[in-house]
Each structure stands twice: as structure tokens, then as C-alpha cells.
Amino acid sequence: MSSHAVPQTKAARQALVRQLIETAAVESQTQLAAMLEQQGLHATQATLSRDLVEIGAIKVRNADGRLTYATQAILESIEDTGARLNRLCAELLHSAAGSANLTVLRTPEGAAQFLAMAIDSHDDPDLLGTVAGDDTIIVIAADPVGGERLAQKFLDRASGLTH
CATH class of the missing domain: 3.30.1360.40 (Gyrase A; domain 2)
Incomplete structure (x- = not known):
């Protein structure tokens, strides 16, 4: 577990989910859960699913042709x-x-x-x-x-x- 653990609040978790999606090519909830674990935060698949909906993340085809999660901020920037x-x-x-x-x-x-x-x-x-x-x-x-x-x-x- 990381020494710089994220506070276990919904807002902090969703902010971290948004940051991970906006800085890495996240292809699945399993991958996202593993990335959160590396940051010291455990989240169930059901929680991640709700978080993705609430932050407005959807899957889009990236430049490599792979489906990855994206947020409105990513799409607006490009x-x-x-x-x-x-x-x-x-x-x-x-x-x-x-x-x-x-x-x-x-x-x-x-x-x-x-x-x-x-x-x-x-x-x-x-x-x-x-x-x-x-x-x-x-x-x-x-x-x-x-x-x-x-x-x-x-x-x-x-x-x-x-x-």
C-alpha cells in the first residue's frame, strides 16, 4: 500500500478516477481498480461502475483503435x-x-x-x-x-x- 493514500471519500475517489482516466489509457474497470490499489485505494467493481457514470466517463476509440475511458475534459482538450x-x-x-x-x-x-x-x-x-x-x-x-x-x-x- 502506498504511503500517500487517498482519503476514503467519494469525492476524493472520483477525483482520482478522473485523474487516472485523463492521464492514462484505461481500458477496463479491472485495470482501473488495479491502478487505484496502487494509489492505496480499494474500490469494488460496482463502486467504480457508479463512479464512471457519475463523472461522465464513457468508452471511446483512441488513436490506437482501442476502447478506453474518456471524460468530457479529455474530449474538449482535443x-x-x-x-x-x-x-x-x-x-x-x-x-x-x-x-x-x-x-x-x-x-x-x-x-x-x-x-x-x-x-x-x-x-x-x-x-x-x-x-x-x-x-x-x-x-x-x-x-x-x-x-x-x-x-x-x-x-x-x-x-x-x-x-
């Missing part, structure tokens, strides 16, 4: 909001459908809030805001009948056709 939104749509968007002024986006479980943060941080005059659940995002279009057009805009982003 790409602008439009490029990040395009990449996240390509990686996370399962479907998009519009009706009236609403667009419903479907993502993998646990990814909706992460994608919604990227949508909200990208300044787009065509939308008013988002509401995210676990795997579903409702996007409110500025145009009273813009839901279908906005759905197509997200599908285009996922396909590499940017707006």
Missing part, C-alpha cells in the same frame, strides 16, 4: 465542439426521429447524458435545449415544426455530413 459533437453522434447515436418541435435521440445505455452535454455545449441556433435520460435524449427545436429537420441534422453528423 477537439472543438462541432468536431466533438460529430464524433459522438457517429459513436453513440443509434437513432433519431422528429415530430413537431421535438427530436428523440437514442444512444447506448448510460451515454445519453454525455451526448446531451456535447449537444448543449455546441452553440446551435436551431435548438433550444436537451433533456437526457439513460439512453434517450429529447432535443427541443427552436422551429415549432423543426423536429424532423433537427433529427436529420443529427443523423447527418453521425454519417460525417456536418452542419
